[in-house]
Amino acid sequence: MELRAEGVSKRFFRNSKNTNYFYAVKATDFVLPAGKLTEITGRSGSGKSTFLNILSGLLEPTEGKVLLDGTDLYALADGPRSVLRNRSIGVIPQGQTGLHSLTVLENVKLPYALYGETAADETAMALLEQVGIAELRDAYPNELSGGEMRRLAIARALIRKPGILLADEPTGDLDDANTQTVLRLLRQAADAGTAVLLVTHEREAAAYADCIYHMESGVLTGETV
Amino acid sequence: MKIETTLAYKNIKGKPLRSAALILLAAFLALSIFGGSLIVLSLQKGLNSYEERLGADIVVVPNEARTKGNVESILLQGIPGYFYMNTSVLDKIRGMDGVEVATPQFYLCSSKAGCCSTAVQIIGYDPETDFVIQPWISNAYGDNLADGTLVLGNHISMPVDRTMTFYGRKLQVVAQLDETGTGLDNAVYANMDTIRQIMDDADAKGFSYHSGVRTDEAISSVMIRVKDGYDIDRVTDDINIHVRRIEATQAKTMISSIAGGLHSVSHIISVLTALIWVLAIVILVIAFTMITNERKKEFAILRVMGASQKMLARQMLTESALISAVGALLGLILASLIAFPFSNLIRARLGLPYLLPGAGVIAALMLGSFAVSVVAGALTAAVSARRLSRCDAALVLREGA
Known part of the structure; x- marks a missing residue:
C-alpha cells in the first residue's frame, strides 16, 4: 500500500499586521512507500505534525491531494474516509492516548469494535506480547507509565494490520530503553511490509529509517537514504 | 451491544459522581413533569366527580x-x-x-x-x-x-x-x-x-x-x-x-368557585414545573458543555482510530439518553412514592376535590413523562455533540499532548 501527497499545502488564518494567514505546510509532493520506514525530522512548529495529520485524512489540505493507492482521501465524505482510515491507516498520535474507561485489551481491540467487528483475543494478546505489555491486559490507562501507554498506542494502531502506519513523536518524553523499544517495533512493522512514517526530532531514530526528510517552516526538503 | 452504547455505559460507570449528578437532574425533570401533571389531572377529575355528585x-x-x-x-x-x-x-x-x-x-x-x-x-x-x-x-x-x-x-x-x-x-x-x-x-x-x-x-x-x-x-x-x-x-x-x-x-356557583381554586393551583404547579425545567435544562446544557471540553481528547482519539463525526455525535447522544433514561426512571419512582401513598394528604392540603386518574391514564402519563424527559436530556447534549463531532482532532491531540 502506498500513500502519496500531490502539491499538498495547509494554510491557517491568524491575525497579523502583514497577512491574515500563514502556511504551516507549503506545496509538497511526497510518497510513502510500502515496506519502508520514512522519517521526517524538524523542530517543533516546523509543520511536520500538520503534514502527518493531512496524510492521515484528519486535516483537509488547503490545496493538493492525498492518494491512498490512487483513492483521493479528501474527495470522500467524512463517513467513508473514516472507514478507510480505520481499515488502512494506523495512527499513533502524540501524547497519552488511551481511553480511560477501557482496559488495555479493550483499547487495543477498539478499532475493530468501532465498526461492529470483533478482534480475536489471541490477535490482540499477540500484539500486546509483541510490544511487551501483555501482563497489563486488564489494567486501565491511568495505571500505565508513559512508555507502556505509547506501546499500547502502537499495538492499537497495528491491530487491523494497516498498510500505512503514521507515528507522531512516538518516543517523545520516553527514556532511552523505551525509545529503543518503540523504534524497534516501528522497524518491525516496516519490515513486515507496512509503509511507516515516523515524525520525530529524536536523533536515534535515524538508525532505524530507510529515508529521512527534513521539514522547516512548512517546506519538506532532502531525502537521505 | 453497539460500540456507542458500550462506550457510553463505560463512561457513565467510570465517572460515578458526575453521572450521579446528571442522573439526579434528569430525575428532577421527570419528577416535576409527572408529579405536576398528575396533580393537575387529579384536580380536574376531582372537580368533574364533584360536579357529577352534586348533580x-x-x-x-x-x-x-x-x-x-x-x-x-x-x-x-x-x-x-x-x-x-x-x-x-x-x-x-x-x-x-x-x-x-x-x-x-x-x-x-x-x-x-x-x-x-x-x-x-x-x-x-x-x-x-x-x-x-x-x-x-x-x-x-x-x-x-x-x-x-x-x-x-x-x-x-x-x-x-x-x-x-x-x-x-x-x-x-x-x-x-x-x-x-x-x-x-x-x-x-x-x-x-x-x-x-x-x-x-x-x-x-x-x-x-x-x-x-x-x-x-x-x-x-x-x-x-x-x-x-x-x-x-x-x-x-x-x-x-x-x-x-x-x-x-x-350549584354552578359552588362549582365555579372550586374551578377557580383549581385553576389557581394548576397555574402555580405549571409555573413551578416550567421553572424547574428551565433551571434543570440550563444546568444540563452547562454540564454537557463542560463534559465536552473535558472529553475533546477522548473524541479526538476515536477520530484517529477511524470514528466518523456521526459516530461521535451518536455516542454523546447515547450517553445523555442513557443518563436521562435512568434519571427519568428514578424520578418516576420518586414521584410515585410521593403521589400515590400521600394522595389523601395532598387532597387535604389542597382543600379541593382530588381524584387520581385511572391506571391507564397514569401509565400513559408515566410513559409520556419518561419520553419527554429522555428526549429533553438528549437534546441538551445535542449542541455539545455537534460541536464535539466537528472539532479538529489533529489540533486537540497537539494541544493535549
Missing part, C-alpha cells in the same frame, strides 16, 4: 348553615357539620314554578364518644325523590337502602363485622361507594328514616343538635333540579325571595 341545579340550606359549617365544607372537605330547617321549606319549594324535582338531605355528625364507632358525617337522603345520591349508590348496591342499613364512603374503613354503631344504634353496612375525591368519601349514607332514628337516639343520650326543630320535621338541605326551559338564576332568586330563613345557591 343539582340549586342547593338550598338554612341561613344558619353559614355559621355551622356550610354545605361546601361537608361536601368538599368532609368536615362534619349539621344544620336544620323545617320540612315546610321543602313543601314550599316543590310548589314553586320551575322546580322539577326537590329532594331533601339530612346531615348529622356522629360523636367521638363511646356511643359511636367513629366520628363521621352521616348523610341521610330520601330514596323516593333523590336524584343525587341514589344513582351513585346504585353503582355499589343495587337495592334501595332499607331501614337500619348504611353505605360507606370510600375512605371509611369497612368494619370486620360489617356493622357500625351510632348513639347506641347498631346498623348494618351493606356496601361501600366508589371514590369521588371529595368530602363525600368521608361520610356514611342512610335513608331518611334511619338517620332520624339515629338523631332521636342522640337526643335520648343528651346530644342536642337541633334547636327547636322536631326530628321528624327536620331536613338539612334541599337539592333542586330545574325544569327544562326555566332560567336557573330566576328560579334561585324566586326561592330566595319567597322562602324565609334559607339561602338558595346555584
Whole structure:
C-alpha cells in the first residue's frame, strides 16, 4: 500500500499586521512507500505534525491531494474516509492516548469494535506480547507509565494490520530503553511490509529509517537514504 | 451491544459522581413533569366527580348553615357539620314554578364518644325523590337502602363485622361507594328514616343538635333540579325571595368557585414545573458543555482510530439518553412514592376535590413523562455533540499532548 501527497499545502488564518494567514505546510509532493520506514525530522512548529495529520485524512489540505493507492482521501465524505482510515491507516498520535474507561485489551481491540467487528483475543494478546505489555491486559490507562501507554498506542494502531502506519513523536518524553523499544517495533512493522512514517526530532531514530526528510517552516526538503 | 452504547455505559460507570449528578437532574425533570401533571389531572377529575355528585341545579340550606359549617365544607372537605330547617321549606319549594324535582338531605355528625364507632358525617337522603345520591349508590348496591342499613364512603374503613354503631344504634353496612375525591368519601349514607332514628337516639343520650326543630320535621338541605326551559338564576332568586330563613345557591356557583381554586393551583404547579425545567435544562446544557471540553481528547482519539463525526455525535447522544433514561426512571419512582401513598394528604392540603386518574391514564402519563424527559436530556447534549463531532482532532491531540 502506498500513500502519496500531490502539491499538498495547509494554510491557517491568524491575525497579523502583514497577512491574515500563514502556511504551516507549503506545496509538497511526497510518497510513502510500502515496506519502508520514512522519517521526517524538524523542530517543533516546523509543520511536520500538520503534514502527518493531512496524510492521515484528519486535516483537509488547503490545496493538493492525498492518494491512498490512487483513492483521493479528501474527495470522500467524512463517513467513508473514516472507514478507510480505520481499515488502512494506523495512527499513533502524540501524547497519552488511551481511553480511560477501557482496559488495555479493550483499547487495543477498539478499532475493530468501532465498526461492529470483533478482534480475536489471541490477535490482540499477540500484539500486546509483541510490544511487551501483555501482563497489563486488564489494567486501565491511568495505571500505565508513559512508555507502556505509547506501546499500547502502537499495538492499537497495528491491530487491523494497516498498510500505512503514521507515528507522531512516538518516543517523545520516553527514556532511552523505551525509545529503543518503540523504534524497534516501528522497524518491525516496516519490515513486515507496512509503509511507516515516523515524525520525530529524536536523533536515534535515524538508525532505524530507510529515508529521512527534513521539514522547516512548512517546506519538506532532502531525502537521505 | 453497539460500540456507542458500550462506550457510553463505560463512561457513565467510570465517572460515578458526575453521572450521579446528571442522573439526579434528569430525575428532577421527570419528577416535576409527572408529579405536576398528575396533580393537575387529579384536580380536574376531582372537580368533574364533584360536579357529577352534586348533580343539582340549586342547593338550598338554612341561613344558619353559614355559621355551622356550610354545605361546601361537608361536601368538599368532609368536615362534619349539621344544620336544620323545617320540612315546610321543602313543601314550599316543590310548589314553586320551575322546580322539577326537590329532594331533601339530612346531615348529622356522629360523636367521638363511646356511643359511636367513629366520628363521621352521616348523610341521610330520601330514596323516593333523590336524584343525587341514589344513582351513585346504585353503582355499589343495587337495592334501595332499607331501614337500619348504611353505605360507606370510600375512605371509611369497612368494619370486620360489617356493622357500625351510632348513639347506641347498631346498623348494618351493606356496601361501600366508589371514590369521588371529595368530602363525600368521608361520610356514611342512610335513608331518611334511619338517620332520624339515629338523631332521636342522640337526643335520648343528651346530644342536642337541633334547636327547636322536631326530628321528624327536620331536613338539612334541599337539592333542586330545574325544569327544562326555566332560567336557573330566576328560579334561585324566586326561592330566595319567597322562602324565609334559607339561602338558595346555584350549584354552578359552588362549582365555579372550586374551578377557580383549581385553576389557581394548576397555574402555580405549571409555573413551578416550567421553572424547574428551565433551571434543570440550563444546568444540563452547562454540564454537557463542560463534559465536552473535558472529553475533546477522548473524541479526538476515536477520530484517529477511524470514528466518523456521526459516530461521535451518536455516542454523546447515547450517553445523555442513557443518563436521562435512568434519571427519568428514578424520578418516576420518586414521584410515585410521593403521589400515590400521600394522595389523601395532598387532597387535604389542597382543600379541593382530588381524584387520581385511572391506571391507564397514569401509565400513559408515566410513559409520556419518561419520553419527554429522555428526549429533553438528549437534546441538551445535542449542541455539545455537534460541536464535539466537528472539532479538529489533529489540533486537540497537539494541544493535549
